[in-house]
Amino acid sequence: MTTQLALSVLDLIPVRTGQTSAQALTASIGLAQRADALGFERYWVAEHHNMAAVASTNPPVLIGILASRTERIRLGSGGVMLPNHSPLIIAEQFALLEAAFPGRIDLGLGRAPGSDPVISALLRSSGAVSEVDAFPRNIGDITALLHPDGAxxxxxxxxxxxxHATPIATSVPEVWLLGSSEYSAHLAAERGMPYVFANHFSGDSTTTALNIYRREFTPSETLAAPRTFLTLNASVADTADEAYALALPQMQQMARLRSGLPLGPLATVEEALATELAPTQAELVKRMSASWVIGDAAGAAAQVRDLAAKFGVDEVMLQPIASAHADADLTVSPARVRTIELLAEQLLAS
Incomplete structure (x- = not known):
C-alpha cells in the first residue's frame, strides 16, 4: 500500500522584475491561501536580508500576517537565524503567535546568518560567544522559555x-532544528528534536545528515522517535518545457549567487531566455535542472514520490521556484500557484 504523502511549502517571497515588496507579499498571501485550501500541511517563510529578490526578512511578522489570512495550515519559520537575535525575543514572538493561533505555529531555528557579514553585525546581539558555542545554549533557553512552566x-x-515568554501559556509552538551540515544533524539527534536538512540547496549531503540524525537520535520529553521531512525545489506546469522555462530564472539566479556575482530581482521568463550565461554558470544550471523537480504533473509527482521513498520521509516541503511571464499580474504568482495545484492533484488526491 502506498503511504500518503503530506505536502508543505517553503516561501522566500520572491521579488521579480518590476514588483514592489507589497506586490510580492500580496502574491505570497495568495499562494499561502491556495496551499491552505488544497490541504497542505505547513507553510514556512525564510529569513534572508538585503537581497533584491527576497522579501522574506522577518519570519515572525510574516507568520502573523499569513496566519491571519489562512484557516488551518501550520505557519512557521524556515527558519529564524538564531545568531541574529536574542533568544528571549524569539521566544516571546513565537509564544504570542502560538497564543493567537494555537496549534498552528512552528519555530524552525537555524545557525546560518542569512546574509553578509555587514548585515549580520547590524542584527546580531549574541556578544562575544561564537555561533557554535552559543547555538545549543540558545536553543535550550528558547525551549525553556516557551514551556508553560517557564525558566x-x-x-x-x-x-x-x-x-516566561508569555505569562500563562496553554500550548507551545513546535520547535524544529534546521541545518545544512552534519553539525545540525548531531545536535538535533542529541536534543531529541525534529530536524530538517536543507536538501533544496545542499542536497549532496542529505543522505549523510539524515543517517546521522536517525542513528544518533535520543528520545526527549517532546519527541519519542526521529521526525524529519524533505525539502525540494519545484517548478511544475502543463508541459515539461514550460516548467523548465519557468524554473530558468531561479536557476540562473542561483548560478550567479554561487559564482559570487551581483544579484538583482528575479528575472521574468522572457529575461531569462534572453540571457547568455558563461560556461561555468551554464554548467551549474544544468546540474540544478537535473536535481530539482521540474516537469509536467505526472513526471514531477513521480519524482517527488521517488525522492520521498529514497530518503524515507512521509512529508515533502516544496519551494515553488517558478517565476512568471513578463505580462503576468504583479500581485499574483500564477506559476507558483500552478506548481502546488498540479502536485496536490497528483499527490493529495483521496
Whole structure:
C-alpha cells in the first residue's frame, strides 16, 4: 500500500522584475491561501536580508500576517537565524503567535546568518560567544522559555529569577532544528528534536545528515522517535518545457549567487531566455535542472514520490521556484500557484 504523502511549502517571497515588496507579499498571501485550501500541511517563510529578490526578512511578522489570512495550515519559520537575535525575543514572538493561533505555529531555528557579514553585525546581539558555542545554549533557553512552566535564572545574589515568554501559556509552538551540515544533524539527534536538512540547496549531503540524525537520535520529553521531512525545489506546469522555462530564472539566479556575482530581482521568463550565461554558470544550471523537480504533473509527482521513498520521509516541503511571464499580474504568482495545484492533484488526491 502506498503511504500518503503530506505536502508543505517553503516561501522566500520572491521579488521579480518590476514588483514592489507589497506586490510580492500580496502574491505570497495568495499562494499561502491556495496551499491552505488544497490541504497542505505547513507553510514556512525564510529569513534572508538585503537581497533584491527576497522579501522574506522577518519570519515572525510574516507568520502573523499569513496566519491571519489562512484557516488551518501550520505557519512557521524556515527558519529564524538564531545568531541574529536574542533568544528571549524569539521566544516571546513565537509564544504570542502560538497564543493567537494555537496549534498552528512552528519555530524552525537555524545557525546560518542569512546574509553578509555587514548585515549580520547590524542584527546580531549574541556578544562575544561564537555561533557554535552559543547555538545549543540558545536553543535550550528558547525551549525553556516557551514551556508553560517557564525558566529560572540563578542570580549572583543567590535569588531565583523566574522568566516566561508569555505569562500563562496553554500550548507551545513546535520547535524544529534546521541545518545544512552534519553539525545540525548531531545536535538535533542529541536534543531529541525534529530536524530538517536543507536538501533544496545542499542536497549532496542529505543522505549523510539524515543517517546521522536517525542513528544518533535520543528520545526527549517532546519527541519519542526521529521526525524529519524533505525539502525540494519545484517548478511544475502543463508541459515539461514550460516548467523548465519557468524554473530558468531561479536557476540562473542561483548560478550567479554561487559564482559570487551581483544579484538583482528575479528575472521574468522572457529575461531569462534572453540571457547568455558563461560556461561555468551554464554548467551549474544544468546540474540544478537535473536535481530539482521540474516537469509536467505526472513526471514531477513521480519524482517527488521517488525522492520521498529514497530518503524515507512521509512529508515533502516544496519551494515553488517558478517565476512568471513578463505580462503576468504583479500581485499574483500564477506559476507558483500552478506548481502546488498540479502536485496536490497528483499527490493529495483521496
Amino acid at each position: 529560572s535564572l540563578e542570580l549572583t545574589s543567590g535569588r531565583t529569577y523566574e522568566l
